[in-house]
Amino acid sequence: MIENASLIKQGAEAVSNVKEAIVKERFRKTYRHPALDKKLTARRVTQEARSLFKCHKSGVDTPILYFVDVERSTIYMEFVEGKVVKDLILETDGEWSTQLAEKIGTAIARMHAVDVIHGDLTTSNLLLRDSNRSLVVIDFGLSYVSSLPEDKAVDLYVLERAFLSTHPNSEDMFKAILKTYEKNYKASKGVLTKLADVRLRGRKRSMVG
Amino acid sequence: MQSYTLELFPSYGPVHIFLFCNVRNSMDLRKRLLSHDQELAYAFIDARVVLDTFQLLIATNGALHNDRNSALRTHNVHSEIVYNLSPTPNISESLRRFGISNNTKDIVVIKVGGEFNEIKSHLNSLIQGTESSLEEFQKSVDIESVRKYYKIDSKIKDHGEMLNTIVGSIAIKSVN
Numbered sequence: 001m002i003e004n005a006s007l008i009k010q011g012a013e014a015v016s017n018v019k020e021a022i023v024k025e026r027f028r029k030t031y032r033h034p035a036l037d038k039k040l041t042a043r044r045v046t047q048e049a050r051s052l053f054k055c056h057k058s059g060v061d062t063p064i065l066y067f068v069d070v071e072r073s074t075i076y077m078e079f080v081e082g083k084v085v086k087d088l089i090l091e092t093d094g095e096w097s098t099q100l101a102e103k104i105g106t107a108i109a110r111m112h113a114v115d116v117i118h119g120d121l122t123t124s125n126l127l128l129r130d131s132n133r134s135l136v137v138i139d140f141g142l143s144y145v146s147s148l149p150e151d152k153a154v155d156l157y158v159l160e161r162a163f164l165s166t167h168p169n170s171e172d173m174f175k176a177i178l179k180t181y182e183k184n185y186k187a188s189k190g191v192l193t194k195l196a197d198v199r200l201r202g203r204k205r206s207m208v209g
Numbered sequence: 210m211q212s213y214t215l216e217l218f219p220s221y222g223p224v225h226i227f228l229f230c231n232v233r234n235s236m237d238l239r240k241r242l243l244s245h246d247q248e249l250a251y252a253f254i255d256a257r258v259v260l261d262t263f264q265l266l267i268a269t270n271g272a273l274h275n276d277r278n279s280a281l282r283t284h285n286v287h288s289e290i291v292y293n294l295s296p297t298p299n300i301s302e303s304l305r306r307f308g309i310s311n312n313t314k315d316i317v318v319i320k321v322g323g324e325f326n327e328i329k330s331h332l333n334s335l336i337q338g339t340e341s342s343l344e345e346f347q348k349s350v351d352i353e354s355v356r357k358y359y360k361i362d363s364k365i366k367d368h369g370e371m372l373n374t375i376v377g378s379i380a381i382k383s384v385n
Binding site: 045046049050053056057064065066067068069070071076 | 383
């Protein structure tokens with residue numbers, strides 16, 4: 001369908017690069033009934049595009065949305081020239097900057113302020129833009145909208161786990177992120193209280209009782 | 210004037226974009242558009258709401274997509290381009306804000322397909338105005354209208370940042 005496209009990354013979803021655009025296509029899940037699959041995939045594509053733009057409007061730097069093709073479950077968006085935060089931290093050997101932590105904290109605070117839960121916050125889904133060093137949040141494929149402190153706490157918990165498992169001795173950096181988050185998000189108190197609960201029990205809520 | 214090919218829709222042919230300044234017969238053009246004059250198979254856009262060519266191409270891309278899927282919400286591809294430029298789903302409001310009115314001075318014309326020189330001479334016979342280069346967008350744009358229609362935060366001042374919000378609003382329209 002697209003000439004000059006090359007595959008740059010492939011997870012559960014494929015991503016390819018056309019000039020300056022990223023083309024993200026969701027694959028058909030052949031194990032699902034086709035009718036159900038079509039409906040679910042369409043909903044997820046829509047969801048992803050909406051969250052992406054909602055975050056962008058609220059001041060979080062994200063790739064710019066160019067075009068959504070629901071029929072082909074494809075999203076076309078800006079190709080961000082930048083460095084993955086994961087590589088940045090690994091390169092600097094655990095040496096981290098307060099500035100970076102503040103950028104991450106602010107971005108999550110802004111996202112949660114408009115009730116967008118990212119769903120997959122890891123250091124691989126955060127980029128630092130080459131042009132202006134702004135922090136770009138990518139991959140809203142698992143995102144959804146919720147105002148519950150519980151969901152926001154789980155969102156933070158996922159990031160905490162990602163931090164501690166991929167970056168040894170990064171407890172201080174995560175603390176700094178939470179500090180900025182607390183300062184920049186009005187309803188952060190309830191979320192941080194919940195985060196303590198989530199830490200005790202893990203990401204999944206207990207269904208007992 | 211300038212021609213582009215949209216990578217996703219090569220079969221539609223090139224997309225031609227023209228700018229006419231100091232147009233004197235907007236009222237006549239609008240009347241003919243409203244009576245579905247087949248000779249006017251063009252998208253006529255008020256240049257005050259056009260910040261950048263990219264904005265036009267994104268809207269055109271969306272219009273061609275709707276056409277290919279037989280999902281046009283307006284009469285034809287060209288009116289769909291005008292409709293697509295607007296972030297709201299209201300058709301009459303979109304055409305009023307982004308289409309031409311009786312006293313529109315500067316007009317952007319988009320034509321999908323066709324031979325460049327033929328279109329150029331046809332447009333010059335239709336429109337009483339001065340054909341200008343697309344760089345003149347910077348002069349003809351009315352930032353306040355753009356801000357209002359696309360609901361751009363007053364904190365955003367940078368041209369590129371404004372364009373980003375505009376492009377996003379056009380793209381999200383199909384799923385909102």
